[in-house]
Amino acid sequence: MSGGALLRHLVDTYAGSVPEIASRLAATGWARxxxxxxxxxxxxxxxxxxxxxxxxxPPWGGMLGxxxxxxxxxxxxxxxxxxxxxxxxxxxxELLRAAGFGPGHTVLNGFGYHVTPAGLLxxxxxxxxxxxxxxGGGQNTAILVDYAQALGANAFVGIASHLKILFEQQPALSIxxxxxxxxxxxxxxxxxxxxxxxxxxxxxxxxxEAGVIxxxxxxxxxxxxxxxxxxxxxxxxxxxxxxxxxEGELVVSLDNPGFPLLRFGxxxxxxxxxxxxACGRSGSLQVLGRVDPSVRVKGMLLHASQLRRFVAxxxxxxxxxxxxxxxxxxxxAVTLRPGSAPLPGALALEAAFREACRLRAxxxxxxxxxxxxxxxxxxxRRG
Ligand SMILES: [Zn+2]
Numbered sequence: 325m326s327g328g329a330l331l332r333h334l335v336d337t338y339a340g341s342v343p344e345i346a347s348r349l350a351a352t353g354w355a356r357x358x359x360x361x362x363x364x365x366x367x368x369x370x371x372x373x374x375x376x377x378x379x380x381x382p383p384w385g386g387m388l389g390x391x392x393x394x395x396x397x398x399x400x401x402x403x404x405x406x407x408x409x410x411x412x413x414x415x416x417x418e419l420l421r422a423a424g425f426g427p428g429h430t431v432l433n434g435f436g437y438h439v440t441p442a443g444l445l446x447x448x449x450x451x452x453x454x455x456x457x458x459x460g461g462g463q464n465t466a467i468l469v470d471y472a473q474a475l476g477a478n479a480f481v482g483i484a485s486h487l488k489i490l491f492e493q494q495p496a497l498s499i500x501x502x503x504x505x506x507x508x509x510x511x512x513x514x515x516x517x518x519x520x521x522x523x524x525x526x527x528x529x530x531x532x533e534a535g536v537i538x539x540x541x542x543x544x545x546x547x548x549x550x551x552x553x554x555x556x557x558x559x560x561x562x563x564x565x566x567x568x569x570x571e572g573e574l575v576v577s578l579d580n581p582g583f584p585l586l587r588f589g590x591x592x593x594x595x596x597x598x599x600x601x602a603c604g605r606s607g608s609l610q611v612l613g614r615v616d617p618s619v620r621v622k623g624m625l626l627h628a629s630q631l632r633r634f635v636a637x638x639x640x641x642x643x644x645x646x647x648x649x650x651x652x653x654x655x656x657a658v659t660l661r662p663g664s665a666p667l668p669g670a671l672a673l674e675a676a677f678r679e680a681c682r683l684r685a686x687x688x689x690x691x692x693x694x695x696x697x698x699x700x701x702x703x704x705r706r707g
Pocket of ligand 1: 544604605
């Protein structure tokens with residue numbers, strides 16, 4: 325399905341049955357029969373907005389389709405809940421099969437099984453692909469090594485650095501195939517695993533709301549998206565597409581029946597190399613980091629980096645801003661966690677905020693309950 329066709333399919337299928345999608349479409353004036361070009365203007369739903377969206381309509385924020393009963397449900401950091409739906413399992417099974425996993429593989433699953441999704445998602449997908457799964461999860465290294473040895477594990481899924489530690493404990497492990505990604509510096513660890521232990525390791529990319537949507541090819545080790553995923557790379561400040569090969573925020577549309585994603589902003593800063601890979605596919609994903617969160621308030625763009633400068637200037641330990649809108653005017657409330665020394669007085673705080681952020685705050689209050697080192701932008705003007 326082409327990109328435009330997938331957006332059209334998502335909108336036609338879910339506009340009437342997924343309230344969160346219906347409300348975003350309504351905000352653009354979209355109506356059944358609207359021209360396709362209207363779909364490119366559907367506002368992006370950002371991962372950073374999920375806590376607010378879900379709190380307004382708990383637990384799912386109106387993101388589940390009518391009659392969808394998740395296979396399982398999880399909760400990630402920040403209290404965001406995520407369902408597991410069957411298409412996530414089938415898609416990962418397809419990626420695992422393409423990477424060489426299948427009958428004859430006994431796979432040690434190093435992902436955690438409890439509360440967060442990776443362990444159970446991989447378990448189900450490996451079973452779907454015909455593998456025997458050893459649900460290792462968060463057990464200690466000695467137990468996992470004994471477990472893998474006793475049952476002759478010949479493959480692994482999890483974090484590459486975890487597999488490296490298992491080999492350090494027991495170099496005689498018979499694991500030779502791994503899907504082991506989702507961590508910084510994974511490339512060098514995977515290269516060392518191949519060189520020292522003959523383990524062919526596949527990298528991957530995914531996030532809790534989508535499941536795993538990309539895996540690396542054997543030919544070049546480049547991450548390619550599953551054909552299901554429609555990806556856009558947008559300038560996070562304008563929400564306009566960047567030129568091919570440019571850096572920006574990864575925005576994903578994906579039909580997971582029951583839990584579809586329509587223009588979901590991952591918060592990941594990426595570039596997608598449009599060149600043809602040695603494997604014949606085009607489009608190689610590079611994950612560069614996180615997008616610095618920002619918000620347009622009172623006509624000015626306010627970046628998290630400016631907020632951090634403000635925190636440093638006044639000797640604080642964390643900050644949270646809340647942006648509201650009443651009578652067509654933006655309101656900006658700032659909460660600051662004091663550091664080890666007392667905060668300066670109110671006038672000095674206001675001046676420091678103006679200096680760092682080029683904006684006037686309507687209120688600045690101290691709150692020891694903020695998580696240390698956090699920098700939260702809570703935009704309450706939508707939804
Ligand atoms: Zn490739």
